Amino acid sequence: MMAFAHEQARGxxxxxxxSSVVADASELRQRGSKGHKKPGTVAEDDDKESxxxxxxxxxxxxxxxxxVTDSIERVFEAEPVPPWPQQVTPRALxxxxxxxxxxxxxxxxxxxxxxxxxxxxxxxxxxGFFLLRVWTAAVKDPRRPFTRQExxxxxxxxxxxxxxxxxxxxxxxxxxxxxxIASQAAEENNAGNVKEPRLAWMIGFLFLVSFVGLxxxxxxxxxxxIDYRLTYPSGTATAHLINGFHTPDGSERAKSQxxxxxxxxxxxxxxxxxxxxxxxxxxCGFGQFPALGLAAYQNRFYFDxxxxxxxxxxxxxxxxxxSVLLGGILSWGLLWPLIAQKRGSWFxxxxxxxxxxxxxxxxxxIAIAIILGDGLYKFATVLLRTVxxxxxxxEKRKFFGALPVNGDGSxxxxxxxxxxxxxxxxxxxxxxxxxxxxxxxxxxxxxxxAVSVAAVPRLIFPQLEWYHVLAVYLMxxxxxxxxxxxxxxxxxxxxxxxxxxxxxxxxxWAGKPHSGVLVGLATCGIxxxxxxxxxxxxxxxxTGYMTxxxxxxxxxxxxxxxxxxxxxxxxxxxxxxxxxPGVGTHRSxxxxxxxxxxxxxxxxxxxxxxxxxxxxxxxCCVFFVGAIAVDMARDMAPEKVAKFVPLxxxxxxxxxxxxYFAIDMFLGSVVLFAWEWVxxxxxxxxxxxxxxxxxxGDGVWSLPQALLSLFNVKPPICMKFLSRHMNDKVDDFxxxxx
Numbered sequence: 001m002m003a004f005a006h007e008q009a010r011g012x013x014x015x016x017x018x019s020s021v022v023a024d025a026s027e028l029r030q031r032g033s034k035g036h037k038k039p040g041t042v043a044e045d046d047d048k049e050s051x052x053x054x055x056x057x058x059x060x061x062x063x064x065x066x067x068v069t070d071s072i073e074r075v076f077e078a079e080p081v082p083p084w085p086q087q088v089t090p091r092a093l094x095x096x097x098x099x100x101x102x103x104x105x106x107x108x109x110x111x112x113x114x115x116x117x118x119x120x121x122x123x124x125x126x127x128g129f130f131l132l133r134v135w136t137a138a139v140k141d142p143r144r145p146f147t148r149q150e151x152x153x154x155x156x157x158x159x160x161x162x163x164x165x166x167x168x169x170x171x172x173x174x175x176x177x178x179x180x181i182a183s184q185a186a187e188e189n190n191a192g193n194v195k196e197p198r199l200a201w202m203i204g205f206l207f208l209v210s211f212v213g214l215x216x217x218x219x220x221x222x223x224x225x226i227d228y229r230l231t232y233p234s235g236t237a238t239a240h241l242i243n244g245f246h247t248p249d250g251s252e253r254a255k256s257q258x259x260x261x262x263x264x265x266x267x268x269x270x271x272x273x274x275x276x277x278x279x280x281x282x283x284c285g286f287g288q289f290p291a292l293g294l295a296a297y298q299n300r301f302y303f304d305x306x307x308x309x310x311x312x313x314x315x316x317x318x319x320x321x322x323s324v325l326l327g328g329i330l331s332w333g334l335l336w337p338l339i340a341q342k343r344g345s346w347f348x349x350x351x352x353x354x355x356x357x358x359x360x361x362x363x364x365x366i367a368i369a370i371i372l373g374d375g376l377y378k379f380a381t382v383l384l385r386t387v388x389x390x391x392x393x394x395e396k397r398k399f400f401g402a403l404p405v406n407g408d409g410s411x412x413x414x415x416x417x418x419x420x421x422x423x424x425x426x427x428x429x430x431x432x433x434x435x436x437x438x439x440x441x442x443x444x445x446x447x448x449x450a451v452s453v454a455a456v457p458r459l460i461f462p463q464l465e466w467y468h469v470l471a472v473y474l475m476x477x478x479x480x481x482x483x484x485x486x487x488x489x490x491x492x493x494x495x496x497x498x499x500x501x502x503x504x505x506x507x508x509w510a511g512k513p514h515s516g517v518l519v520g521l522a523t524c525g526i527x528x529x530x531x532x533x534x535x536x537x538x539x540x541x542x543t544g545y546m547t548x549x550x551x552x553x554x555x556x557x558x559x560x561x562x563x564x565x566x567x568x569x570x571x572x573x574x575x576x577x578x579x580x581p582g583v584g585t586h587r588s589x590x591x592x593x594x595x596x597x598x599x600x601x602x603x604x605x606x607x608x609x610x611x612x613x614x615x616x617x618x619x620c621c622v623f624f625v626g627a628i629a630v631d632m633a634r635d636m637a638p639e640k641v642a643k644f645v646p647l648x649x650x651x652x653x654x655x656x657x658x659x660y661f662a663i664d665m666f667l668g669s670v671v672l673f674a675w676e677w678v679x680x681x682x683x684x685x686x687x688x689x690x691x692x693x694x695x696x697g698d699g700v701w702s703l704p705q706a707l708l709s710l711f712n713v714k715p716p717i718c719m720k721f722l723s724r725h726m727n728d729k730v731d732d733f734x735x736x737x738x
């Protein structure tokens with residue numbers, strides 16, 4: 001699932017299949033280099049990019065390659081496939097709940113810091129496999145063997161649950177409604193455009209809007225999975241991974257991977273615990289280490305010893321990490337110092353750096369321009385591919401048949417369809433066995449939409465009119481189809497782009513006198529939840545298709561996981577919000593950068609550009625066009641050249657928050673490169689487990705750290721780094737006290 005920036009962007013890169021970059025509420029998924037599949041995500045804005053396909057028999061995500069035989073399903077032919085109620089077992093749901101809390105903490109921490117969220121799907125599959133293996137070994141029940149279908153249910157449930165921690169907008173549109181973010185924005189901070197986060201209304205809002213997307217595309221599941229044979233690269237890679245775990249030799253490999261992941265997690269956890277002792281005040285600790293010098297530190301170039309981002313750098317393709325670093329160098333190394341010299345000319349020299357009418361305005365809106373340029377280009381590209389593929393399929397087959405993008409290279413009249421392979425026949429048999437009735441899907445969508453239309457404006461957002469919500473639900477199925485179809489072709493999810501379009505469209509519709517800023521943010525949330533959930537469900541159905549998991553068990557586990565996420569996500573956010581001071585401000589450890597970006601998008605949609613500093617709009621136009629030009633160059637260049645073209649979405653992230661995390665991610669990329677150079681096979685096999693462990697361990701530490709803060713337990717030591725001149729002053733001052 002997921003996505004690049006806090007908006008998970010789940011990229012386009014040469015080579016293998018599925019890697020991910022998430023940002024803001026997108027996920028930029030990139031293909032791993034040299035044909036090796038390494039799913040990873042850098043959250044950017046919710047746009048997911050990735051490789052063009054994960055062919056049958058390809059290596060599974062994270063380097064655990066499935067042994068290629070003539071038929072994967074023949075290996076499992078002797079194993080009975082349990083009926084769908086026995087796939088959704090109580091132990092699977094308990095395991096899913098535990099992992100949902102763990103991964104929600106990880107995603108929330110990332111959403112509130114940089115918005116870069118690596119793909120945790122494989123980690124969910126790995127840990128789900130390990131925990132259920134331990135469970136079944138401790139509680140032996142010969143009547144309930146641990147199957148790949150049950151493993152798939154856990155992975156689906158966990159991903160749908162922690163997905164709410166991202167699509168719920170806690171680091172973007174939802175938190176952007178708060179007074180904390182509004183006070184940093186340009187204007188429109190009146191009471192009608194502000195809504196403070198509260199646990200009750202956040203849970204209620206998510207329950208009202210998060211389930212509709214599950215029903216939107218259910219009637220088209222057979223068309224998209226079997227008839228169109230859409231690839232869904234991430235779903236395919238995850239299925240290969242699970243199949244590999246449950247083959248006789250695959251289980252041994254899985255054990256070694258999981259053991260490596262646990263060791264890495266423990267080391268990361270205790271490293272975070274060790275660092276905590278030195279963070280007794282602002283600017284203290286290893287996280288403020290000026291490794292590149294104090295001058296570079298002032299421009300946010302430093303290594304902060306974050307295992308989370310080192311792990312993310314090992315997961316994300318090298319192109320992503322280099323792009324993020326280039327974006328940091330271009331902005332904080334060149335552009336911002338040059339603009340700073342224009343103080344008093346382009347903007348009032350007395351304005352603080354945090355003012356949107358000064359330096360902060362350039363940082364925020366140029367980043368928005370790059371994100372919008374890249375997102376709109378990707379949106380147009382996927383839409384054109386979708387239309388072209390449907391047109392080609394209709395003309396060649398005159399019915400729902402194989403798409404030319406999936407390897408049908410015939411010209412002219414359609415060739416006779418080859419007989420289905422044993423795998424295809426067996427998978428189709430089980431996929432069509434447990435039907436989800438169409439009336440249930442349509443009725444579910446209508447009923448939940450009707451309740452939402454009535455309840456959201458009345459109980460949660462009085463600024464919204466009922467017809468605003470109704471308009472979203474009328475548009476959503478078509479947009480959900482486009483998003484799910486595009487994800488199936490390219491692994492790109494453009495949920496955040498659809499959300500941004502809703503911000504501008506509905507914000508302008510409501511207008512300034514009628515709280516257009518809040519209306520835009522609220523409709524953005526409704527649209528993003530529907531479009532994202534629908535695409536994620538279709539991708540999970542692809543995973544279930546390849547592991548013989550019943551569509552009903554996939555649907556039920558998605559529903560249960562979404563329900564878990566609607567409670568766990570807001571609760572975890574509330575823990576961070578209450579435990580850590582200043583969440584959402586740039587001085588906090590959790591600045592939530594995309595919350596301010598989303599709010600300013602809504603302000604632009606209502607008010608225009610009148611408050612921007614001089615030449616800011618000109619620079620925004622330049623970078624908007626530049627992002628499109630770079631994307632076009634990447635698409636048109638030969639594959640060998642395209643992999644060296646940077647990704648605009650990845651470059652945009654450090655424009656606002658600084659390049660410090662880019663140093664960590666680049667180090668992760670260097671570690672992986674060196675490891676592959678020394679022992680490529682071992683790196684391919686263990687790198688994803690090590691990276692996942694670094695991320696998980698640091699994420700787990702966030703929970704006790706938050707509890708310590710809630711109970712007012714403070715670290716005992718402050719470790720700061722001073723220049724020699726400042727240190728002399730401190731020494732002299734201390735001497736006067738003695």
